[in-house]
Amino acid sequence: xxxxxxxxxxxxxxxxxxxxxxxxxxxxxxxxxxxxxxxxxxxxxxxxxxxxxxxxxxxxxxxxxxxxxxxxxxxxxxxxxxxxxxxxxxxxxxxxxxxxxxxxxxxx
Numbered sequence: 001x002x003x004x005x006x007x008x009x010x011x012x013x014x015x016x017x018x019x020x021x022x023x024x025x026x027x028x029x030x031x032x033x034x035x036x037x038x039x040x041x042x043x044x045x046x047x048x049x050x051x052x053x054x055x056x057x058x059x060x061x062x063x064x065x066x067x068x069x070x071x072x073x074x075x076x077x078x079x080x081x082x083x084x085x086x087x088x089x090x091x092x093x094x095x096x097x098x099x100x101x102x103x104x105x106x107x108x
Contacts, residue, residue, distance in 0.1 A: 017062045018088065022047055022055045027064065027085055028092050034080040059085070 018024055022044070029035060029043050041052055056079060059065040064085035070076040081088075 017064070018091075020055070022051060023059060024088075024092060024095065026052070026055055026059060027081065027088055028096075030065065030079060030081045030085065031089060031092065034078050036076070036078055040079065064088070 018027070025044060025047075026040060029040055035043075037052070037056075040056075041047070041049065044052070047055075056065060056067070060067050063082055066080050066082050068078045068080070070078075
């Protein structure tokens with residue numbers, strides 16, 4: 001898929017896809033199943049609509065999120081994780097554990 005990335009850049013490649021404040025938070029919400037845009041927005045009240053749209057588009061372009069549009073009026077759009085996106089669950093669990101320890105001020 002991305003064979004042109006040198007081996008020493010694998011962490012950088014991963015961070016390019018899942019880095020930033022919102023992407024893992026979005027993925028984390030999608031571990032629970034398919035969500036509509038409004039559900040994601042309510043689950044993350046401090047993200048702007050514009051930023052959520054942008055992050056979802058990037059996650060979709062990177063193959064982590066699938067966007068399904070239903071031909072209804074008004075249009076119904078749902079988001080869920082692809083197999084690749086779902087494979088981030090162990091990473092998310094480790095980050096959650098680390099984040100809890102960090103917030104408590106414990107040595108990591």
